[in-house]
Amino acid sequence: DAGVTQSPTHLIKTRGQQVTLRCSPKSGHDTVSWYQQALGQGPQFIFQYYEEEERQRGNFPDRFSGHQFPNYSSELNVNALWLGDSALYLCASSRLRGAKGLNTQYFGPGTRLTVL
């Protein structure tokens, strides 16, 4: 049973560019959340997708956008990159439909984005 997978592993971009990160959820999961983890900090919630719609959003600008596909995989897009976007981007999946009780999230290995 594959866990949460993310691609690419590492990425280097320059200021002003755009980037797309990808995530495949754990088998049986239907919800994907994205987090940004700056160096030495805890992860910060960006947004969550369920049924191909953004379900809730953290305190991030509109430069951060996402998408969820019918197979539950997801993309995170960041436009107009700046140095402060350099971070580890983590994807987490969970099962919402039919779930009883705690909606536990399981994390992927992350994508390390460096903006020069």
Place this chain on the structure above:
Amino acid sequence: GNSVTQMEGPVTLSEEAFLTINCTYTATGYPSLFWYVQYPGEGLQLLLKATKADDKGSNKGFEATYRKETTSFHLEKGSVQVSDSAVYFCALSDPGNTGKLIFGQGTTLQVKP
């Protein structure tokens, strides 16, 4: 708003020492509480969780008890190993159980042989 505060690190211990990493939280309602562990160069792994007051989560020798009266969820292990060296994150999920997690800043544990 909801928040999590962890003790600052790094915490340096000798192998077989007793570990405590403090975590306190502020939340409206009754959140679920988690400990995640991050090994170097990797993502986060769920270590343990607790969903209501007085619940004790446990896994791999680690334990934490949900204390509503002190709004705490301290992580403990009786005898640490070198392989436990990692960054530990305390987190809460919003009481609406939407799955959104709020993390503390992390505590680095270094265990020396």
